[in-house]
Amino acid sequence: MSTRDLLVLGTASAVPTKSRNHNGYLVRWDGQGLLFDPGEGTQRQMVRAGVAAHDIDWICVTHFHGDHCLGVPGVIQRIARDGVEHPVRAVFPAAGQHYWERLRHATAFRDTEVVHERPLDGAHAEIDSGGSPFTLSARRLDHPVEAYGYRLEEPDGVTMLPDRLAEHGVGGPLVGRLQREGRVTARDGRTVTLEECSVPRPGQKLAFVMDTRLCAAAYELADGVDMLVIESTFLEEDAALAREYAHLTVRQAGEIAAKGGVRRLVLTHFSERYRAEDFPRFAEQAAECYGGDIVLARDLDRISVPARRRA
Structure with a gap:
């Protein structure tokens, strides 16, 4: 049976904690690996999780804030060092091309030619999936720097x-x-x-939404997906901070999931201000408006994509 799951490599936001690494999410889908937002420490988290550079076919960056991309140099250099031969497609906002170049060539190393860049531009981008068993698209979110969310879809059958x-x-x-x-x-x-x-057999769908205010694109990305991986940086009582820093509260994440008919909601990207005893409240506040399956992500969790919907 093919594997379709999410390996969580990190769940912190701007500042990592003792128990939560910077962002990092590996989606495994029918033999392909999509690495989303490799933050600082991703390479070590991969070792802890038992995955290798050879497991990466895509690197998808939502935006160029450090907690979402400072792991790029280590991941690229590991791809080169381990002699990965298959193409690795790198997708990122075109407006951050200069940041990508700095990260891609951050230090001296024996380079690789397998990394193929695909900068994103415009409000809605369809990404050539190169024969992959899914389609990949991106929509621009609402954040102080150009940021995109991603949507992965299996064709209907x-x-x-x-x-x-x-x-x-x-x-x-x-x-x-x-x-x-x-x-x-x-x-x-x-x-x-x-x-x-x-x-008819509806195809499985997954959406990945990181740093953003509430916006139409976030709802569009989540519409009808089986699993939504979404930032929930703040509890509702800190909604003013969420607005100031252009993030979502966990209740807003629940609203997006509810309106989209999402089957499994994966909450992540938590502010370092919260302590262990605060985390049950994230699930409670999401459940105020979303009645589906809620997963409060932890580092090194493996979360399966729900089985296909019945026709």
């Missing part, structure tokens, strides 16, 4: 119905041909269509 196939006399190699071509001629000479023997 179909589920074949064995009883319908038998009823229409379709079996063996004809089943695969029916899936590929949409219609076949059965053994009795009848034409059988794919719609007669299947039901």
